[in-house]
Ligand code: HEC
């Protein structure tokens with residue numbers, strides 16, 4: 001009996017040695033088993049998103065600049081972060097960020113997990129040092145218990161970024177009048193129909209803002225400014241001068257709610273945006289060849305706006321509140 005036990009043990013040991021994996025892979029395997037998009041993890045991320053204890057002055061949270069009622073953007077040109085500091089860019093909507101291939105106006109960061117590290121540590125936004133923040137959050141039983149039950153580990157930066165990302169992936173807004181009309185569930189108004197035709201056929205908007213996401217996920221220069229010295233956009237990633245003034249092409253979903261517009265919040269209304277494009281934009285050498293002047297009658301303006309309003313969908317509010 002003893003001999004058999006020894007034999008079995010050796011066989012089992014040998015088998016496990018044969019399959020021995022580097023420790024990093026073993027760790028990854030165990031995380032693979034976690035359902036990151038489970039309701040519990042989304043709920044943990046939601047609580048963290050609205051929690052001002054994530055900031056150095058305990059007064060600012062992700063939701064201070066990404067407010068549900070404004071499609072998770074705000075109404076400021078630049079947003080107020082900790083200690084009266086302001087962000088250097090306009091706060092974008094984070095709805096449908098699940099689909100984005102690149103995040104931020106530089107169109108460089110690839111995942112929501114990685115993105116979360118930026119506002120947490122930016123001195124104009126939440127202004128925290130990660131190790132201090134983890135010490136603060138691990139001592140809150142609600143968070144520590146959730147980390148244990150969902151991830152089977154102490155609350156740490158991994159848990160923080162994974163759960164924030166899971167919450168944001170759950171924020172979808174893809175059921176607007178436009179989507180319903182595409183599915184044949186309702187008829188567009190005459191204005192919406194004319195606006196959609198202008199946007200997608202007569203003008204050039206869908207070169208950069210194609211349905212269904214209304215972005216190509218790339219960055220481009222839409223001729224907003226003559227001089228980009230204040231913010232050179234994607235140029236700051238790899239110092240390629242052909243990318244001066246290149247910014248992430250934003251999705252236009254919920255654009256009715258997300259004013260003011262552009263990376264610097266310099267255009268206050270959709271009327272200003274349409275006038276910008278109709279003028280043909282700046283003379284900057286990097287301006288896209290697609291941006292050409294056009295005549296915009298009063299009726300065209302009304303129609304284009306009717307179309308843009310038709311891609312608003314606030315049903316996300318039902319499961320996004322505090
Ligand atoms: C002080 C205001 C402020 C706070 C606080 C803030 N953000 Fe932002 N957020 C911004 C601004 C401004 C940008 C655009 C930055 C850029 O492109 O360089 C942004 C960009 C983003 C993006 C990229 C969206 C896109 O379309 O590319 C995501 C996702 C995001 N924030 C999530 C968060 C999360 C999660 C938190 C909390 C951990 C947070 N934000 C806290 C202002 C803020």
Ligand code: HEC
Pocket residue numbers: 105203204205206207208209219220221222224246247248249250251252255258260261262263264273274277288290291
């Ligand atoms: C060459 C690509 C390109 C074309 C073509 C284009 N856009 Fe844009 N659009 C952009 C970029 C890039 C931005 C962001 C610029 C910035 O942040 O400075 C933008 C921003 C916008 C915004 C502001 C969104 C926000 O949340 O701030 C609106 C609205 C918009 N475009 C509408 C249109 C319309 C309408 C047309 C057609 C007349 C059009 N665009 C054509 C690239 C393009």
